[in-house]
Amino acid sequence: MDSSSSSPNNNNHHKLGFQPARSRSRLAMASPANTSEPKIVTGTAGYILEDVPHFTDYIPNLPTYPNPLQDNPAYSVVKQYFVHVDDSVPQKVVVHKDGARGVHFRRAGPRQKVYFEADEVQAAIVTCGGLCPGLNTVIRELVCGLHHMYGVKKVLGINGGYRGFYARNTITLTPKSVNDIHKRGGTVLGTSRGGHDTKKIVDSIQDRGINQVYIIGGDGTQKGASAIFEEVRKRGLKVSVVGIPKTIDNDIPVIDKSFGFDTAVEEAQRAINAAHVEAESVENGIGVVKLMGRNSGFIAMYATLASRDVDCCLIPESPFYLEGPGGLYEYIEKRLKENGHMVIVIAEGAGQELVSESVQSMSKQDASGNKLFQDVGLWISQKIRDHFAAQKTLPITLKYIDPTYMIRAIPSNASDNVYCTLLAQSAVHGAMAGYTGYTSGLVNGRQTYIPFYRITERQNHVVITDRMWARLLSSTNQPSFLDAKGDNEEKEEEEALNQLPDGHCAKDTSLASKEINSSIYPTAC
Ligand SMILES: Nc1ncnc2c1ncn2[C@@H]1O[C@H](COP(=O)(O)OP(=O)(O)O)[C@@H](O)[C@H]1O
Ligand SMILES: O=P(O)(O)OC[C@H]1O[C@](O)(COP(=O)(O)O)[C@@H](O)[C@@H]1O
Ligand SMILES: [Mg+2]
Numbered sequence: 001m002d003s004s005s006s007s008p009n010n011n012n013h014h015k016l017g018f019q020p021a022r023s024r025s026r027l028a029m030a031s032p033a034n035t036s037e038p039k040i041v042t043g044t045a046g047y048i049l050e051d052v053p054h055f056t057d058y059i060p061n062l063p064t065y066p067n068p069l070q071d072n073p074a075y076s077v078v079k080q081y082f083v084h085v086d087d088s089v090p091q092k093v094v095v096h097k098d099g100a101r102g103v104h105f106r107r108a109g110p111r112q113k114v115y116f117e118a119d120e121v122q123a124a125i126v127t128c129g130g131l132c133p134g135l136n137t138v139i140r141e142l143v144c145g146l147h148h149m150y151g152v153k154k155v156l157g158i159n160g161g162y163r164g165f166y167a168r169n170t171i172t173l174t175p176k177s178v179n180d181i182h183k184r185g186g187t188v189l190g191t192s193r194g195g196h197d198t199k200k201i202v203d204s205i206q207d208r209g210i211n212q213v214y215i216i217g218g219d220g221t222q223k224g225a226s227a228i229f230e231e232v233r234k235r236g237l238k239v240s241v242v243g244i245p246k247t248i249d250n251d252i253p254v255i256d257k258s259f260g261f262d263t264a265v266e267e268a269q270r271a272i273n274a275a276h277v278e279a280e281s282v283e284n285g286i287g288v289v290k291l292m293g294r295n296s297g298f299i300a301m302y303a304t305l306a307s308r309d310v311d312c313c314l315i316p317e318s319p320f321y322l323e324g325p326g327g328l329y330e331y332i333e334k335r336l337k338e339n340g341h342m343v344i345v346i347a348e349g350a351g352q353e354l355v356s357e358s359v360q361s362m363s364k365q366d367a368s369g370n371k372l373f374q375d376v377g378l379w380i381s382q383k384i385r386d387h388f389a390a391q392k393t394l395p396i397t398l399k400y401i402d403p404t405y406m407i408r409a410i411p412s413n414a415s416d417n418v419y420c421t422l423l424a425q426s427a428v429h430g431a432m433a434g435y436t437g438y439t440s441g442l443v444n445g446r447q448t449y450i451p452f453y454r455i456t457e458r459q460n461h462v463v464i465t466d467r468m469w470a471r472l473l474s475s476t477n478q479p480s481f482l483d484a485k486g487d488n489e490e491k492e493e494e495e496a497l498n499q500l501p502d503g504h505c506a507k508d509t510s511l512a513s514k515e516i517n518s519s520i521y522p523t524a525c
Pocket of ligand 2: 128129130131218219246247248249292293294348366408
């Protein structure tokens, strides 16, 4: 929707009471600084801390205040409630006897000193990009965390993504107004693609007197948040810019997994079950399910591993081919002869090179610049039907199920709700403590603050030379398609190299992988 033509009266945000911008107010400012450099701290035995920016890096002589949590009766029972200033979390938990300690991130959590007084804070929350289960839970917990832990009363919701900063009205968020939003899918704030204009956004931040900005979104959004942080820093503003990673595709690196991912995988089971029931009820039945995953096949991979009814999982990271020995048609024929039916799960970004060979490629992009794909599910279903119709020896019945938006437009499940709560509270603790320019994320099961550049430098992909993909291959028994035109090997090696943590050897694929943390995802045996 064009932001300039949209009115706050024509959507549900009106009901929530969106307010127009206030007149320009002044914020604490210091002399402008240059673009921020990574803050790397080294220690003994190869210890590296990839630290996040702090107000004190560019604003001198800021007053501090005791953390009000120390007087909060709910937390008074907790021993060592405040995080030690030197606490950090290792990026890799698998270590060798003589190995370097490696990269660490600052541990999230409440600090003894804070850099804001409660009534000084004007927080703002925005959601950008595609939907994801749990968005409303994060919004709720940011509002409640700010109120209940730090006594912050002024929290604004930005309407409709980044462009809402300068083209829409805002809504006042209170614990009462967000009380049961976690039970709903979507985002009560609305979202959008495109429309990121750094200067206008930072102007709006200044105009509205905002000094804490919580930006919930995926890889594109975090790039936008990083640009906002750089501009805020350049202007010398005392404004915390905090990212909260959201991605249904799980394509954000470093973090264990994104919120809403579990919920999406769980919901995908319903589509896979339906495909299985349809397929096994007829002779030579084939069920095809298309799942989200533009460049990363995590949803398809985990939905397949969870289901055990899937015979073949096709993801963008693993090119496949249809014809000839080792190809998909041969495998389908074998599976139907063995078992009488089969289920294929395909991620939306899989096989796009094959689709564009046979369908004229449109190479269109969405408003954020993401490439728009052809419908690979429809395409592959038709190819399979045509192949077996031409062959005449094996009459098949194929049912295609496309639950695309159903897996992301739902409320988050119980475990994602807890995860969203921790993410939001960690984000708030960091902002109150004067940290800025960071994404709040789970690393090896612990909450951390990760510098933006680590989040935006690459996408997280399934590594098909990794153990998790091997587990999948062994559970489905599908061909690996590794002989496909001999070009897979090169691609994998490149991928593994991209995923390497500093100082590790590319041959060590267990280190090269960004496998989802096994403490969160029980690994298959
Ligand atoms: N490189 C970038 N720099 C600044 N803003 C960006 C960049 N890429 C995307 N954005 C903005 O981030 C928002 C969401 O991006 P999008 O790619 O649609 O979703 P997601 O953040 O979920 O990946 C959009 O408003 C888009 O304009
Ligand atoms: O139709 P929309 O809203 O653009 O969303 C579709 C896309 O959004 C995704 O869920 C990813 O969205 P994000 O990049 O916003 O996380 C893809 O899997 C899918 O291709
Ligand atoms: Mg994205």
